[in-house]
Amino acid sequence: GAVVSQHPSWVICKSGTSVKIECRSLDFQATTMFWYRQFPKQSLMLMATSNEGSKATYEQGVEKDKFLINHASLTLSTLTVTSAHPEDSSFYICSASPLPGTGSTGELFFGEGSRLTVL
């Protein structure tokens, strides 16, 4: 199946600093990628939809100035957590589907996830 790679897999940072997480589709192109957040023992909550070449669409309650999303190419989306605080500590996961018309079944493929710990 298709591969989505996420980096870094874990990161520890000091409060007030910014952290960038990358999500790459390795063997397919995706105009849309999705960013989820997962707290311990909870489900995946959609944060935002990353759109190649345009602004991301944020879910209600997600601060767009706090979680900056850039989708500069058909294979890369980045999530930057700005001025991180301990409450931002979480597991962040991206996902993507191959472009329609490429033989894709519409299956969503997930990255490995990035565990952020803010001290």
Added chain:
Amino acid sequence: GENVEQHPSTLSVQEGDSAVIKCTYSDSASNYFPWYKQELGKRPQLIIDIRSNVGEKKDQRIAVTLNKTAKHFSLHITETQPEDSAVYFCAARFAGYSTLTFGKGTMLLVSP
């Protein structure tokens, strides 16, 4: 928007028993229903999915059933094994290549 309810939140079974997890969805226009297995600290992995034009799908010990009229779908695992222990998420997607709406998850524990 779509809303997905999943039950139970935890499920403990003995090795060899069957496990059933149930989900309901709200949007009758949803047409794709995957199930994911997530082990601690890892990415969700697709284990089986079903589309709205099919009522049942089976893959070895795993099966999914869909009742479009009632808007619910279920995951069935037979002959459970300890390695089946994980959190299972159901999801639903509105027609087209949009994102998934996930259920809250079921923690399955299979005891030897």
